Amino acid sequence: MNLFLELRKHGKLAEKRNPMYEKSKFGKFWMYFMAVFWAGYLIFFGTTFAFAFDGGATEAYHVMNSGLIFVLALDFIMRFPFQKTPTQEVKPYLLLPVKRNRLIDFLLIRSGLSGFNFIWLFLFVPFAIITITKFYGIIGVLTYCIGIWLLIIFNNYWFLLCRTLIGERLWWVALPLVVYGGIAAALFIPDNSPVFDLFINLxxxxxxxxxxxxxxxxxxxxxxxxxNRTMMRGLIYNELNKVEDTKVKHVSEYKFLDRYGEVGEYMRLELKLLLRNKVCKNSLRTVILVVVAFSLVLSFTEVYDGTGMKNFIVIYNFVIFGILFLSSLMSYEGNYIDGLMSRKESIYNLLRAKYTVYSIAILVPFILMIPAIATGKLALLTCISWAVFSVGCIYFFLFQLAVFNNKTVDLNAKMSSRQNVGTGLQNLIAGAAFGVPLILNYILTTVIGQETTSWILLAIGAGFILTSNLWLKNVYLRFMKRRYKNMEGFRDSRQ
Structure with missing residues (x-):
């Protein structure tokens, strides 16, 4: 216990001494604000379910228990964009007479006690107070909520296992697909599925x-x-000893980019950055999996047939690539910023290359939503307008972060590096890049209709695209005015 408390103290001191500590305060405030918002949202649903399920032939808590598997599946999916694998600087401690398993146990304990694992209690506690108290009293409510919390803890470690394996090898995505596919088959193929009874009894x-x-x-x-402990032990050993550095199976040169000169060289650099480095590959795989899942559910099920959820999925699919990678604009380049600054206007060409690469990447979610267009669930004009609006307007705001970002993001260390915390400006702009379009779409659709809204979004996005050279040049000039301050921050935050 003393070791765990000491490591926790070291982690807090390391966070406070980080040069980005002051900038991350607003980001933390924003996360706390969103946590309070979702807590209130879940309390509302818990109360609503308690009264909605009451009065039937089956007790309300039996109805809720029969759907526990859906809560766990939803919790698993929600963790992909919000929860990272637990990280801690373990390398210095390996030089001390401390067992590696105890260090890994600390990582797992910290993950299990994460506040994310308590958020579902805001749904189940009010539900239990209303429906269980009258039969089993407060003790029944207490034991029920403890049991639900233990299920969420199990789901946390199950997600951690899948997320870590997928980060190492993409084909491990088959593991959760097979598990949840098997559960779905067991739920819906038999007439009286024993899975529902299992969770009711649990x-x-x-x-x-x-x-x-x-x-x-x-x-x-x-x-x-x-x-998890066995797997993480092996991965940390491999990472610290650079076991994979000698395993180069294929080298892609992307020679078709030669015709575009220096911009083509930076496009090649961006592609190699995304496809070769652990952190970037893991983020790319995660976002593609989430977009594919949302697109398939929207196209081939009736779960998200409501107008609000359709708009949410469309906007999410188009903006998530930009939010994930452009909110850290120049942070990856902080690892080698000195080399980039040695050539005249290299940063400007780098920004042009990034804009081109991520503009082309918008075709990925567009293609994935073609089945939804073919089935009539989405209008072609709606998808085109959001694609153009994302590339134009949303990317314009995200690219402003290139001026202010000055924290280096490690490209390869996942298990043995300190967890990266975004700055307040990053969290604010990233949140606005998703929230503002949702609000704008709702207001415009309510006032002038969906078709007219799509044309307006298309016109706004096209305007930003046509003037992209102008505002990219402006971003470059402002970056150059802050270059010494930014370079100092990049150097100080390297690990």
Whole structure:
């Protein structure tokens, strides 16, 4: 216990001494604000479900328990954009007489006690107070909520296992697909699925304080804990010893970019950055998986047939690539910024290359939503307008971060590096890049209709695209005015 408390103290001191500490305060405030917002949202739904499920032939908590598997699946998907694998600087501690397993245990404990694992209690606590108290009293509510929390803890470690494996090898995406595909088949193919009864009985066991229910969940947590610890031990060893550095199977030159001169060279650099470095590859894989999942659900199911959810998915699919990579604009280049600054106007050509690459990347979500267009769930004009608006207007605001970002993001260290925390400006602009279009679309659609809104968004986006050389030049000139301050920040934040 003393070791865990000491490592936690070291982590807090390292965060405070980081040169980006002051800039991340607003970002933390913004995250706390959003956490409070979603907590209120879940309390509302928990109360609504309690009254909506009451009065039927089955008790309300039995109805909720039968859907626990859907809550766990939704929790798993939600973790992809919001939760990263636990990281801590373990390299210095490996020089001390401290067992590596104890260091990894600290990482796993910190992940299990993360505030993200408590957020679903805001849904289940009010629901339990309304529906369970009248039969089992406060003790029933308490044991039920403890059981739900243990299930979320298990889901946390299950997600950690899948996320880490997918980050290492893309084909591991088959693991969650097979698991959830098998669960879906077990749920919907039989007429009376035993899976629903299993979760109803598990929830009943939590309410009544059945020791077997708690022991079963705790045993499952212990098993997946052991699997995670074994896997992370090997990955940390490989990363610290650079085991993979000698395994180069294929070198892509992208010779077709030679015709574009220096801009083509930087486009080649950007592609290699995205496809060769661990952090970038992991982020790229994650966002593609989420976009593919949303697109398939929208195209081939009726789950998100509501107008609000359709608009949410369309906007999310188009802006997520930009938010994920452009909110850290120049931060990856902080690893080698000195070389970039040695050539005249190289930063300007780099910005042009980045804009070209991520503009072309917008075709990925557009292609993935073609089935939804073909089935009539989305209008072709709507998709085109949001694609153009994202490349034009949203990218314009995201590119302004190139002027102010001065924190280096490590390209390869995932398990042994300090977790990167975005600055307040990054979080503000990234949040606005997603939230403002949603609000704008809602207002315009309500006032003037969907078709006219699409034409307006198309015109706005086209205007920014046609003037892209002008505002990219402006970003470059402002960056050059701050270049010494930015370079100092990049150097100070290198690991």
């Amino acid at each position: 929830g009943e066991g939590f309410i009544t304080g059945n020791l077997l229910a708690f022991i079963g969940v705790i045993a499952a947590i212990a098993l997946i804990w052991f699997i």
